[in-house]
Amino acid sequence: VTREALPRGTATADPRRSPTLCVAIVTSGDLDGVGATVQAIRLYHEEIAGRVSFLVVDRRPEGVAAGTAEALAGANPMLRYLPSPGADEGAARDLLMRATDADIVCWLDDRALVAAGGLAAILDWFRAHPGSRDLMQGPQLDDGLVHGAPAQPAPFQLEIEQPGLLACRRDAALEPGAGRRVLCHPAAAWIKRPDANPFACFEAIFCLNLDRETERWREASRRHARLGITSRVERFPGVATPDNPHRGIAVAYRRMVAAAQRRGYEHLLVLEDDAVFLDDTLAVLASAAVELPGHAWDLCYLGACVWSQAFPFLGTSTVLQACGPVTCTHAIAVHARAYDRLLAEIPTAADELERWLEEHLAIDQYLSRRIRDGTYRAVITSPRVASQPNLLHFDDGDGALAARYVI
């Protein structure tokens, strides 16, 4: 048999070649968590060094301190930082897929630790199954580093896809999902850092601030820092309409809701830049955060002018009340359930908006009317953890607790 006699064939992937891995992280400004996640992989997964790269898509780069992103990438030549303001989950993934040429892509939570050897196990599995279109996941550990997955060395099939850690071949990720399996590799256990701040019960926080009001923004930022929410708050530029400030506020609220819907936020907390907070805001909100998912709410007021009304507590709650018609908009959370209606009922066209303002006067009056007629289901914290300076002087406002709004 001569060399020439050998049949010619097409080249196939060398099964001995280790596939490359891209760890893809989508974050909303939490570069602290991303940094720890990336550094832990580099430090404790040495066996995949040289085969791993990182992509970070930041959906909220506005809040990140200057230089942090550069430092993150500068420390790691295998990392690319892609600011993508407002990108929804699908757009972020699409961006990631286009930005990497790695064989395997592993989406990872932005504040996670993967068990030693876990990523190598995923790579090994895909090397052994070069044509696989399957999705590979790992069991999530609880804080005690325990998971409920079966004690077996081989991957097993899952019923549904879970968030957190998900890997697949890059080319398979671009294909339709039908027919592929979702597997769980016991070796790829991972743990997610919990969010310690009760404001995390709202997926996003916007703070409304006019561009010219730099001092108010500085003061608001100081209060946010005391609440530990600096990294979560995104400044949202207000709309200056000196002839009728209510118009600007209504336009800005509509824009914020539209942004929240576009980005896929389940809920959005809107703070105005002069909102002040009660001394035990965090404790009250911590209790409320536990209870909120159990209620079908559209609006959650952290503060309002209640005009001396007393509201009933929800069930056995001691911190949440069924909210009636109130005014002011300095601290309201909006659930995704209300996005469509809000966007439909607050007009964008100038003439329609003028008619809307003639009818409702302002956004807070509109919300109040819709709460009264049962359109929006509203809840309010008790005590009201947020107030405004002008409300502290009135007994039918927040005068009773005025001395405690110290944040």
Added chain:
Amino acid sequence: MPQPCEDAGRGAAQTRENARELMAPASPTPPAARRSLCVGMATHGDFDGVWFTIQALRMYHPEATDDLSFVVVDNDPGGATATALREIGNWVARYRYVPFGGFSGTAVRDLVFRETDADVVCCLDSHVLLAPGALAALRDFFDAHPDSPDLVQGPMLHDNLELGRAVTHLEPTWGAGMYGQWARDDRLDEPGCEPFEIAMHGLGLFACRRGAWPGLNPRLRGFGAEEGYLHELVRRRGGRVLCHPRIAWAHRFSRPFGIPYPNRWEDRIRNYLVAWGELGWDVAPIEEHYLEMLGSQMDVAGLVARVRGQVEHPLSVLDAVFCLANGACDAHAHPSAIAWRVEHREPDPALEGEPRRLAAWHDALVAARARDYRHVLLLDQESGPEALAAIAPQDLERPWDLCLLTSASPAVAPAAPAFVTAGKLALSGLAVAVHAGAFDRVLADLGADEAGRHAFLARWPDVETYLLQGMRDGLFTAIGEPFAEPAVDRPAASPGLELVEHAAGLSVRQGSPAREHELNNTASIVLALCDGKRTVAGIAEEMAASFALATPPLAEVSACVSGLRRAGILLARSSSM
């Protein structure tokens, strides 16, 4: 009968056989008990960093975490993440959360060593990640050197995580407001590199036996100055500062939102003055560096002069100042001489009245003892002394248990009848410093629990009576302004007093300002003896002779004289002298 040679030879052979058997390798004895290890962190509400550090240790260092314990000192106990930090204990075994809001600063890490009972303490910055195997290397070192007095550190990895570019120590030079500049020792590159001695290093990771911990100066506040200072303390206690090549660590990635606690030049300069002053180092380079760096932006000379005044104030000789006032303590309400370093300790809110006060005193003295303080000034109010008048530094070097100092704004103004020998009024207006030598006795008497406090109050109505009686009975040696130079202090009555005798004592009327005082018999006698010729000690001796007392009631007479002076019945001390 002697054995034949043959037998003898056999016997020798047998002996050798036996010897071989006897010399067979013995089974090893069990190793000495492993040193217990605690990883401690002082944090300012950095839950994220603490979580990553603890979980990374548990996930990636399983060979060294079997019996590992954790202590987290939270310097922001009222902050947004305090609850979450405390609840780490729900899922991490041997975890201790220590809220501490008494004061703020990096020196709070001293408490890590006070709040653990582990043999070895590894103190980390929160958000530090240890290289694989580093914790095991640390344990191995201390297992092999169970009595080591050394401070063990390791190479610090930059964000690139490359050991080849890690730094091993700080050079003892100034830069960017810090004493110490990063450097790398070539010994790290040698094959089989063993721990080597370094001058100083950053304190993101350091470890030592708990028993070898030298403690940090209790006057440190705010950020900085421990690098170099701590290392020198270790050396002066016979230890070395080592860089262990296998204990590499990576500091947190740069914090996008900055540090949440104040980082003031004022604190930093003061800390250097405190630390270097303790070591006896020349402090001139401190001012030189800050002048060079900040001179164009601020009045550095003025700032240095101000903090130097705080550091060198006579009251700064006292190791600590605890404010035990109910509710939040406004440091600004304390005299400026002590305001910068007052530590507020919240009394137990579940208690009221004197039991609450007893508990506060007990808590304060327990803390002072645990931190190895030599003395602590206890303030019941947001007040305190402004000076250490009439007490020379050498007085504090002599044996004493209690030091009484005039408070700037007395909690209870002397009122008639003021000068009783027991009860609150006799010590009113005085702040009390307690010497470490008296900690055990006072703590034993105060009682640690409700039963203890009940027993105390069955014997004494309040702390003051207890202290006064202790002074009278010679259990406590007291110094302070009431006793200042009692052998030369010759008190004299103010002019223009109108004295009216009655059965219970004296009525004293003053013309200007118009006042009337009622003195009990004891105070009346003291007043009568204050003729400008007798000394305070002499008056006490005369009182002892008159009333057949075993010892002159120096403390009571001194307190009485002090009170009469505050009331204006006696001339102020400078006038009478």
